[in-house]
Amino acid sequence: MSVIEVREHYMSRSASKSKDTDKSVRLWKVLFDDNTGTPELALVGNDGNRTVPAYGAALPGNPNKLVTNLDAKPSRDSRRLFLVTVTYETINTESGSGGGGAQAPDPLNRPPDIAWGSNTYERVLEKDINGNPIVNSAGDPFDPPLTQRLNVPAVEISYNQAGYNPDTYQPFVDSVNNAIITIAGMDDIDAKGAMLEKHRHRKLFENGTAYHRLTFNVEVAGSYLREVLDRGWHRLPDGAAEEGHYLGNGVFQKPEIMNADGVKPNAPVLLNGAGQPLANGAAPVFRSFETRDALDWEPLSLPTTV
Secondary structure, eight states: OOEEEEEEOGGGOEEEEOSSOEEEEEEEEEEESSTTOOHHHHHTOBOSSOBOOOTTOEETTEEEEEEEEEEEEEOSSOTTEEEEEEEEEEBOOSSOTTSSSBOOSSGGGSOOEEEEEEEEEEEEOSBOTTSOBOBOTTSOBOSSOOEEEEEEEEEEEEEEESOOOHHHHGGGTTOEESSOEEETTEEEEOTTOOEEEEEEEEEEEETTEEEEEEEEEEEOOSOOEEEEEOEESBOOOOOTTSTTOEEETTEEOOOBOOOTTSOOOSSOEEBOSSSSBOOTTOOOOEEEEEOSOEEOOGGGOOOSOO
């Protein structure tokens, strides 16, 4: 059993276009030399001169319109003849699966999926917009503390690639960017201004192609420094000259802070950032701490445009 003729039925050509789709349809006739042919064999019919277009093949003259569906069925005219309907659709190269138009048949040729949103937190306020500590009229912190809802821009990015090594990506989770970066249309994000919240991976198989689906959740808070009001019950000693506080080997016992009348205060005392009580009228000091690794995010291959 073999294919003896493959030819297109030109009078059956059609095309349609709507808001979301742009299709062209072609009909091919595949003739076998006996009646043992099958629809499966007709889908790949080849008579040595002509062949049925393969899945993913481009429409002649239109490289963005690719074969997205083939359907073969026997003809009523002959048991040796099969009719193969070939559907071409315009491939959307500007956006991911959420855009209009068909997806590229090869998953490795599809653009990233990008979805912007926000993360919402309830945070404890240490200071107001002017940098002043949030305390009561006696200078003590509120109990319970004052909180405020915080909305932080966040983006989920997914893309496909041929290979995957978890050791390449997992170390970046919870890290911040170490240099100015542009992510999915958000330009000039400051160094340490974005944080990789999550990374997920799936191994998939589609249209004869094995591939890996990578997803990254990135939050852009602008800064991930942790700031805490400098206050406490002790101060740093004045060195060995401060009698009774030198323990030897360069170690000093931190003396307790006392009020001017020699009485221990009943609330933590504001400090000046150098371990001493804050001078009257001086601006409160907040200490900043880096608590996340700052890494070069280039290996993540995050898109720069939406």
